[in-house]
Structures are given as C-alpha cells and as structure tokens.
Amino acid sequence: MIFSRRVDKPTILDQAVVAMRPALIAAMVFSFFINILALVSPLYMLQVYDRVLSSRNVSTLVVLTLICIFLFLIYGALEALRTQVLVRGGLKFDAMARDPIFKSVLDSTLNKRGSGAQAFRDMDSVREFMTGGLIAFCDAPWTPVFIIVSWMLHPFFGVLALIASIITFGLAIMNDRATNKPVQLATMASIAAQQDAGATLRQAEVLKAMGMWGGLQARWRVRRDEQVAWQAASSDAGGAVMSGIKVFRQIVQTLILGGGAYLAIKGEISPGSMIAGSILVGRALAPIEGAIGQWKGFIGARGSWDRLQAMLRAEADGADHMDLPEPRGILSAEAASIIPPGAKAPTMRQASFRIDAGAAVAIVGPSSAGKSSLLRGIVGVWPCAAGVIRLDGYDLRQWDPEKLGRHIGYLPQDIELFSGTVAQNIARFGEFEANDVIEAAKMAGVHEMIQALPDGYDTAIGEGGASLSGGHRQRLALARALFRQPALIVLDEPNASLDQVGEAALTQAMAKLKAAGRTVVFATHKVNILSQADYIMVINQGVISDFGEREVMLAK
Numbered sequence: 001m002i003f004s005r006r007v008d009k010p011t012i013l014d015q016a017v018v019a020m021r022p023a024l025i026a027a028m029v030f031s032f033f034i035n036i037l038a039l040v041s042p043l044y045m046l047q048v049y050d051r052v053l054s055s056r057n058v059s060t061l062v063v064l065t066l067i068c069i070f071l072f073l074i075y076g077a078l079e080a081l082r083t084q085v086l087v088r089g090g091l092k093f094d095a096m097a098r099d100p101i102f103k104s105v106l107d108s109t110l111n112k113r114g115s116g117a118q119a120f121r122d123m124d125s126v127r128e129f130m131t132g133g134l135i136a137f138c139d140a141p142w143t144p145v146f147i148i149v150s151w152m153l154h155p156f157f158g159v160l161a162l163i164a165s166i167i168t169f170g171l172a173i174m175n176d177r178a179t180n181k182p183v184q185l186a187t188m189a190s191i192a193a194q195q196d197a198g199a200t201l202r203q204a205e206v207l208k209a210m211g212m213w214g215g216l217q218a219r220w221r222v223r224r225d226e227q228v229a230w231q232a233a234s235s236d237a238g239g240a241v242m243s244g245i246k247v248f249r250q251i252v253q254t255l256i257l258g259g260g261a262y263l264a265i266k267g268e269i270s271p272g273s274m275i276a277g278s279i280l281v282g283r284a285l286a287p288i289e290g291a292i293g294q295w296k297g298f299i300g301a302r303g304s305w306d307r308l309q310a311m312l313r314a315e316a317d318g319a320d321h322m323d324l325p326e327p328r329g330i331l332s333a334e335a336a337s338i339i340p341p342g343a344k345a346p347t348m349r350q351a352s353f354r355i356d357a358g359a360a361v362a363i364v365g366p367s368s369a370g371k372s373s374l375l376r377g378i379v380g381v382w383p384c385a386a387g388v389i390r391l392d393g394y395d396l397r398q399w400d401p402e403k404l405g406r407h408i409g410y411l412p413q414d415i416e417l418f419s420g421t422v423a424q425n426i427a428r429f430g431e432f433e434a435n436d437v438i439e440a441a442k443m444a445g446v447h448e449m450i451q452a453l454p455d456g457y458d459t460a461i462g463e464g465g466a467s468l469s470g471g472h473r474q475r476l477a478l479a480r481a482l483f484r485q486p487a488l489i490v491l492d493e494p495n496a497s498l499d500q501v502g503e504a505a506l507t508q509a510m511a512k513l514k515a516a517g518r519t520v521v522f523a524t525h526k527v528n529i530l531s532q533a534d535y536i537m538v539i540n541q542g543v544i545s546d547f548g549e550r551e552v553m554l555a556k
C-alpha cells in the first residue's frame with residue numbers, strides 16, 4: 001500500500017486495504033477509460049480546425065459535435081462511477097477497521113499510551129484520502145501516455161511536455177520536502193492542544209468555581225499557537241511552491257502556443273495541431289498538478305496511517321482465546337506484582353492468595369496502601385508485571401477480555417456512568433431482559449429510586465450520570481456490577497458515598513451474593529461492612545501483610 005513500509009504481521013488496516021483492493025483496481029480501470037476519453041477534446045479541435053474550417057462542411061461539424069458531446073457524457077458518468085466505487089470501497093474499509101480500532105483505542109487509553117479520539121480522526125483522514133485524494137494519483141500513470149501522444153503530434157510538443165513534467169515533478173518533490181515536517185508538527189501540536197482542551201473542559205465546574213481557567217487556558221494557548229504557527233509555515237511553503245507551479249504552467253502554455261504558431265507559420269503543423277498540442281500538454285501536466293494539490297491530504301493521511309499502525313501493533317493482543325468454561329469464581333494469585341500503566345514501580349508486590357468460590361473478602365489498609373491497585377489487577381485492567389492472577393485456575397490473560405468481563409462485576413472508586421438510559425447503564429449497554437435489570441437494581445437497593453425518576457428505567461441520565469446525586473450514581477454503578485450476578489464481584493469502597501439505607505441494601509446484596517455462591521472482593525475503610533466478610537486481607541505499603549478468617553483477624 002502507498003502508505004506502508006511494513007515488514008510486520010499485517011494489521012487490520014492492511015487487511016482492510018486488501019479488502020478495498022477490488023475498488024482500487026476498478027478505479028484504475030475507470031481511470032484508463034477516463035484518460036482515453038480525455039483525448040476527445042484535442043481530437044475534436046484537430047478535426048474542427050483542420051477539416052471543418054477548410055472544407056466549410058457544416059454537417060461534419062454537427063456530427064463531430066454530437067459525437068463529442070456524447071463522449072463527454074460518458075466521460076462524466078465514468079468519473080462519477082469512479083468516485084462511487086472508491087466511496088463504497090471506503091465504506092468497506094471502515095466497516096472492517098472500525099471495531100478493532102475502537103478496541104485498540106480502548107486498550108491504548110488503558111495503557112496510557114493512547115491519543116484517544118485522535119485515532120478516529122486518523123481513520124477518517126485515511127478513508128477520506130483513499131476515497132477522494134487518491135483519484136488524482138490514479139491519473140498520474142497517464143502522464144507518459146499524453147507525452148507520447150503529444151510527441152506523435154510533433155516532437156516539439158513531446159519534448160516540451162516531457163521537460164515540463166520533469167520540472168513540475170521536481171516542484172512536487174520540493175513541495176513535499178517543504179510541507180512534510182510542518183504538517184506533521186502541526187498535527188502533533190493539534191492533537192496535544194485538543195487533548196489538553198478536552199481534559200480541561202471535562203473539569204469545567206472546578207475551573208469555574210475556583211477561577212482556575214486562566215492558567216490552564218494559557219497552557220492550551222501555547223499548544224494552539226504552536227499548531228497554528230506550523231500550519232502557517234506549511235501553508236507558506238506549500239503556497240510558494242504552488243504559485244511557482246502556476247507561473248510555470250502559464251509559461252509552458254505560452255511556449256506551446258508560441259512554438260506551435262511558429263511551426264504552423266513554417267508549415268510544419270496545422271493550426272489544429274497547435275490547439276490540440278496545447279490541450280495535450282496541459283493534460284499531461286494535470287495529474288502531477290492534481291497530485292500536488294492533494295499532497296497535504298496525502299501527508300496527513302500518511303501520518304494518520306503510521307499512527308494507527310503503531311497503535312494497532314502496540315496494542316496487538318496476539319493471542320486467539322479459546323472459549324473457557326463458565327467460571328465458578330475461584331480467585332488466586334501467585335506472586336503477582338502490579339505496575340500502574342506508565343509507572344515504573346509496582347504498587348502491589350508479590351501478592352499470593354487463594355479465595356474459594358462463594359467467599360467474601362474485605363481488603364483493608366491505609367490510604368495509598370495498594371488496595372485499588374490489587375483490585376484493578378484482579379479484574380484484569382492492570383495486567384500483572386510479574387506473577388499471575390487466576391480465575392478458576394486460568395490466567396486472566398488466557399480469557400477473551402470481552403467474555404471475561406461478563407463474569408465480572410466491578411465497582412471502581414471513581415464511578416463512570418455513560419450517557420444513555422438507566423436500564424442501559426445497568427445492563428452494560430448490551431442486550432437485556434427487563435427482569436435482569438430490575439433484579440440488579442433491587443439488589444443494589446436502587447429500584448425505588450429509579451421508579452421515582454421521571455421516566456423510570458428509561459430515564460436518560462446524561463453524560464457521566466450528571467443528573468444523579470453522588471449516592472445514586474454509586475448505587476446505580478453497584479447495580480451494574482451486580483447485573484446477572486457474575487461469578488466474581490469486585491467492589492472498590494462500595495459504601496463510600498452511601499447513606500444508612502444504601503449501606504443496608506449493600507449488606508443485603510452481599511449476603512445474597514454469598515448465598516448464590518458468588519465470590520465478592522471489596523476494599524473498604526469502614527468497619528460496619530466487615531460483618532459481611534468471611535476473610536480479611538490487610539495491605540500495607542504495596543504488600544499483603546496479613547490474610548485470614550474474619551473472626552481471627554478481628555481478634556488480633
């Protein structure tokens with residue numbers, strides 16, 4: 001593919017381009033006929049000047065004109081078809097690549113490597129180039145054909161077309177050299193500025209309340225200025241080359257007509273050949289000029305392609321996961337060490353334990369001890385840097401992440417709900433039966449609260465659950481964790497923002513889960529919820545310092 005310089009295993013992008021190949025081949029075939037039909041205009045000129053004008057034969061003129069119009073209509077239809085074929089190919093490309101790219105963006109965000117939503121813009125830029133800008137490149141191979149036809153008309157036209165093409169091509173390379181670096185730097189600065197603005201605006205309330213926007217705006221402005229400066233630099237450089245090309249084009253046009261007139265005076269060519277030669281040389285240069293016009297899009301798409309490929313390779317899962325049997329909820333760890341993405345030192349070291357299915361384990365310890373780190377390791381969002389964590393004896397990495405997710409209920413400390421209805425949020429945005437949703441809500445003690453909402457379970461809760469109180473958000477997130485009672489339920493400080501009613505519901509839910517044989521692991525700072533634990537694990541400074549039955553541990 002035009003963008004790739006690859007030796008590695010093909011990614012989904014490479015495969016999507018292969019799937020698009022028939023469309024690209026069809027576009028090349030259409031280009032063949034389009035470029036053949038481009039000869040109609042010079043031929044018409046030749047005939048009109050050399051035959052019709054000298055013979056004064058009006059009927060020939062009418063026939064020629066009708067044929068010409070007919071061929072132009074075909075030309076137009078073929079151009080439209082070529083665009084359509086490429087657009088359909090682009091849709092196929094998108095349909096193949098979008099899901100793996102979404103998954104890859106998710107992983108790269110988790111691993112703190114990602115450029116987030118930029119990947120989707122990159123995907124658009126690649127697709128748009130392949131369905132639009134590429135057309136100019138499809139015509140490029142026809143330049144030699146037009147040079148040869150010009151040559152056949154008279155060597156003067158051929159030589160001129162050849163020299164002009166070489167010079168225009170040289171200018172195209174200059175254009176690439178001059179604009180490549182600024183375009184790339186402008187794109188990088190734009191990504192940084194957008195990420196910065198996105199992260200800042202998400203905290204709009206804090207910014208407003210504490211008058212913090214000035215400093216953050218200044219930081220964003222620096223990045224924005226950098227982006228705009230590089231864009232200006234690329235436009236300056238590209239603009240200078242483009243003006244050079246335009247002037248050069250005018251000079252070539254004048255030379256053709258002037259030279260052609262001279263040859264006509266000398267009787268070497270007819271006046272018709274002079275006009276036809278001018279059209280042909282223009283046609284030989286058009287694809288190169290077109291390619292230069294699309295160059296910025298090409299560089300952008302090439303950068304996007306490289307970024308997407310790098311992301312897909314960095315996040316490549318590699319393994320095909322065998323379907324594993326439904327887990328019972330036996331959780332074990334063997335010398336598991338967990339390092340937060342992007343950090344260097346482990347925040348949980350050498351954790352070893354075994355928890356039987358149906359047991360409830362409370363994890364306690366001071367702030368920053370590593371409780372959340374261990375829970376993230378247990379649900380598989382932070383992979384083990386050393387050692388292993390297993391569910392029913394299988395290393396978490398052996399599970400297909402999506403299938404594993406169905407067997408896990410996770411309530412993180414920072415609750416994120418998503419824009420959608422209450423029911424969709426509880427059902428994790430998958431297919432659901434109303435009964436399952438209501439049961440989860442009842443277990444989390446949130447059923448009555450949902451009933452009281454304006455549209456009940458169909459109430460739209462806004463971005464991040466913005467229309468709910470902190471306690472309700474936490475209980476809704478608990479219902480989501482309990483949805484269809486997964487085998488392993490991991491709760492990070494589930495009672496942090498609960499009132500007494502909420503706490504009572506949580507205690508009841510835990511009792512039910514245990515009775516149903518589900519494994520529950522929860523971190524807490526509060527003692528009252530410990531009554532539901534069968535075991536207590538104490539964590540201090542990133543290591544498990546004690547682990548045992550609740551009664552024994554409480555007696556210590």
Ligand SMILES: Nc1ncnc2c1ncn2[C@@H]1O[C@H](COP(=O)(O)OP(=O)(O)OP(=O)(O)O)[C@@H](O)[C@H]1O
Pocket residue numbers: 340341343347365366367368369370371372373374413
């Ligand atoms: N994303 C992260 N990147 C780097 N370090 C992190 C990250 N998250 C947590 N840490 C560090 O890991 C250590 C343990 O944090 P963790 O959140 O696991 O503790 P905790 O016991 O759950 O604390 P708390 O009770 O306050 O929630 C802390 O020193 C913290 O600074």
